[in-house]
Amino acid sequence: MTPMSRREALLTVAALGALAARPVWASNSRNSLPIPHERRPNAQGVIAFDARSATRRFLPSRSTPTYGYDGAFLGPALRVRRGQSVTIDFTNRLPEPTTLHWHGLIIPGDVDGGPHRPVAPGDRWRPTLLVDQPAATLWFHPHFYPSTAAQVIKGLAGLLIVDSDETDRLELPSRWGIDDIPLIIQDRRFRSDGAFFDTMNIITAINGYTGNRPLVNGIEYPEARTARGWVRLRVLDGSNARSYRLSASDSRSLFVIGSDGGLLERPVEVNELIIHAGERFELMVDCRSGKPFDLVTQPEGAAIMRLPPFDAPVRLLTIRPEEAEGKGKLPDVLASLPSLPAEPPAVSQELVMNMFRDEAGMMPLMKAGLTMGMAPAGPVAPEVIARVTRLIEGQPALSIAEQLALNGVNGKAYTLNQPGFTAGRGVGLRWRVSEGDDKMLHPVHIHGCQFRILLENGKPPQPHRAGWKDIAPIMNAGTSELLVSFPHPAAADAPYMAHCHILEHEDSGMMTQFTVA
Ligand code: C2O
Ligand code: CU
Ligand code: CU
Numbered sequence: 001m002t003p004m005s006r007r008e009a010l011l012t013v014a015a016l017g018a019l020a021a022r023p024v025w026a027s028n029s030r031n032s033l034p035i036p037h038e039r040r041p042n043a044q045g046v047i048a049f050d051a052r053s054a055t056r057r058f059l060p061s062r063s064t065p066t067y068g069y070d071g072a073f074l075g076p077a078l079r080v081r082r083g084q085s086v087t088i089d090f091t092n093r094l095p096e097p098t099t100l101h102w103h104g105l106i107i108p109g110d111v112d113g114g115p116h117r118p119v120a121p122g123d124r125w126r127p128t129l130l131v132d133q134p135a136a137t138l139w140f141h142p143h144f145y146p147s148t149a150a151q152v153i154k155g156l157a158g159l160l161i162v163d164s165d166e167t168d169r170l171e172l173p174s175r176w177g178i179d180d181i182p183l184i185i186q187d188r189r190f191r192s193d194g195a196f197f198d199t200m201n202i203i204t205a206i207n208g209y210t211g212n213r214p215l216v217n218g219i220e221y222p223e224a225r226t227a228r229g230w231v232r233l234r235v236l237d238g239s240n241a242r243s244y245r246l247s248a249s250d251s252r253s254l255f256v257i258g259s260d261g262g263l264l265e266r267p268v269e270v271n272e273l274i275i276h277a278g279e280r281f282e283l284m285v286d287c288r289s290g291k292p293f294d295l296v297t298q299p300e301g302a303a304i305m306r307l308p309p310f311d312a313p314v315r316l317l318t319i320r321p322e323e324a325e326g327k328g329k330l331p332d333v334l335a336s337l338p339s340l341p342a343e344p345p346a347v348s349q350e351l352v353m354n355m356f357r358d359e360a361g362m363m364p365l366m367k368a369g370l371t372m373g374m375a376p377a378g379p380v381a382p383e384v385i386a387r388v389t390r391l392i393e394g395q396p397a398l399s400i401a402e403q404l405a406l407n408g409v410n411g412k413a414y415t416l417n418q419p420g421f422t423a424g425r426g427v428g429l430r431w432r433v434s435e436g437d438d439k440m441l442h443p444v445h446i447h448g449c450q451f452r453i454l455l456e457n458g459k460p461p462q463p464h465r466a467g468w469k470d471i472a473p474i475m476n477a478g479t480s481e482l483l484v485s486f487p488h489p490a491a492a493d494a495p496y497m498a499h500c501h502i503l504e505h506e507d508s509g510m511m512t513q514f515t516v517a
Contacts, residue, residue: 033224033317034217035177036159036184039076041086047078048089051098051142051156056218062194067094067154069140073218075158077182078140080131082164087128092119097144098151100125102160103278104138104260104450104470109490109516112447114497115145115416133450134262134335134468135167137182137234137280145416145511146404149209149240149503153198155218157184157238166335167263172232173284173328179227180328183295184218184238185275185316187211189393200504201395205406206357206366207304207440208241208277208502210392214297214309216317223318228290229326231319232257233283237275240503242310243301243441243473247272248285249294249315255330258282261450261468263335268464274300276443276473278501281464284330287321294318301441303371307388311380337452337467344454344483345430349421353435353442353474353500353510354408363438398508406508409498413509420495420513423486430454433472434479441475442505447496448516451484471501486516 041047054072055063069075080086090100097120101113110117111127119125138160142151159182173179188211189197204210216222237244248254255267260280267284275281285293294315299306357363370391373384398406405413412418423429431451433444450468453461457478460466472480490496492515499511 030221030223030318031219033181033222034219036074036077036182036217038079038176040079041084045085046087046089049076050091050093052093053095058188059190059194064190064194064196065154067151067156069156069158073155074184075156077159077161079161079163080129082131082133082135082162085128085130087126090119090125092121092123095121096147097121098142098156099144100140101143102129102138102140103445104136105129105131105160106133106449106487108488109448109494109496112490112494112496114143114447114494116494118144131162133162135164136162136258136260136262136468137236137282138162139236139238139280143497145414146400146507149200149507150198152240152503153188153196153209159184159234159236170331170334171327171329172257172331173227173230173326174232175227178323179229179326180232180234181224181226182234182236183216183317184236185244186215186238187242188213188215197393199395199397200403200507201397203370203392203395204504205398205403205508206355206363207302208504209239210304210307211239211242212307212309214314214316221315221317223320225323226287226319226321227323227326228321229288230328230330231285231287231321231326232328233285234280235275235283236280237277239277241277242305243274243276245272245274245298245300247296247298249296250291252286252293255284256281256464257284257334259465259467260470264464264467265335265337266333267330270464272298273464276441276471276501277503278443278445279471285319287319287326290321292318292320299377303374304388306374307380307385311378340452340454340483341428345428347430347432347481349423349429349431350410351431351433351444351498351512352410353433353444354411355436355438355440356406356408356413358436358438403508407505407510409510409512412512414511418513420492420515422515422517425486425489425516428483428485431482431484432479433474433482435474435477439476441473442500442502442510443471443473444480444498445471445501446484446498448486448488448490449484451482453480454483455481488516490514490516
């Protein structure tokens with residue numbers, strides 16, 4: 001089909017009112033879902049791996065320069081147990097400095113891998129991590145200021161899975177790649193020479209990365225053959241900026257069993273699930289009938305995020321439950337979470353996400369220019385697609401000085417040596433996160449803890465967002481009040497970070513740092 005007739009076909013479908021999700025790049029042969037290799041500590045308690053540059057074929061006719069952990073793109077799934085002490089033996093074989101951050105792991109500042117722990121090309125870093133927190137799906141990625149976004153785009157990200165005896169006893173589906181399926185959802189945009197588009201220009205620094213190709217574990221629209229039974233999906237939104245609105249193509253229920261930092265108290269049945277950049281949710285899906293389904297994302301987010309193919313439902317992957325009978329169960333009760341204090345402490349810290357361009361009156365103009373002609377929903381007209389694509393891809397890279405001054409927290413753009421604020425150690429604290437006038441989405445992440453969301457815009461969070469979290473999204477001038485607590489210290493030479501997890505915002509100043517003592 002020519003692009004025009006494909007679009008006409010789409011419009012026809014829309015006109016018929018059919019909710020027909022479509023694969024993005026139809027092809028006859030389906031790729032199977034790559035499952036990251038599990039890596040456990042060896043007899044000495046060590047997991048060794050490197051970051052390296054490579055090339056990989058994403059496009060039919062061109063290869064793409066990539067970065068990966070122990071491979072060409074993404075990384076292994078590290079598995080650690082609660083109570084274990086694990087030494088990571090990391091070697092940086094990249095042509096540039098990087099850091100290795102353990103997103104969601106509750107560990108002291110000096111091993112957290114933030115911007116203050118750069119690993120130079122050729123160097124090693126050997127942090128010892130004492131794992132003491134509930135079983136959870138965490139992840140690791142670079143945190144080098146100010147090029148986290150570009151390093152993640154090239155492929156640096158991996159899963160870090162915490163196991164525990166308590167969770168093992170629940171008999172959840174736990175056969176890796178068979179009924180326990182990791183899904184790293186990302187979006188990418190390619191240049192005509194096959195390289196990833198990764199320019200930090202005014203459009204990306206304000207709106208975040210807007211890929212036009214969805215990848216799951218590094219593959220477009222793959223297929224996973226799973227056990228027939230209950231299937232557990234560990235979903236990471238590993239995108240730089242994009243949110244997804246997930247559902248099953250046949251509308252079967254998704255049972256949310258876990259959020260960023262561990263299991264919920266009970267499964268929460270939903271028909272769709274919104275996940276933001278950096279967040280994780282663990283889902284259970286009933287596949288006892290053996291009937292296949294697709295995981296679909298519906299249009300979600302600001303207008304610029306609804307450029308094709310994301311202007312219509314997009315099929316992300318197929319789950320084909322054809323293999324042997326699965327044994328996992330969906331328990332009624334999953335975990336017990338500490339009850340929230342009836343009288344929470346007074347707010348001790350405010351974190352306001354700022355976009356300074358907004359205050360200069362730039363953003364409304366930019367937004368109008370960008371989204372002109374974009375209907376609030378539905379397919380986007382070809383001339384609008386062309387114009388907005390030219391803007392996204394054609395704007396020149398910002399100078400480093402411009403980039404670093406664009407965004408901020410509490411009125412200040414991030415700098416490595418700014419004095420941080422201080423948080424008390426081991427006590428429940430109430431923090432409030434909010435945003436300036438931009439009304440954009442900011443998924444706010446805090447290091448050194450798993451927190452609970454007390455209030456979102458004044459109301460208790462939805463049940464599936466009421467468990468352990470390390471990301472609190474705010475949008476539309478909203479606020480989120482959090483109960484945080486930091487069990488470990490973070491000194492001034494290795495402070496914790498609090499930042500927007502839209503990596504282009506993080507890299508352009510929307511980050512701050514704090515010590516814990
Ligand atoms: Cu996932 Cu400070 O990062
Ligand atoms: Cu983190
Ligand atoms: Cu942001």
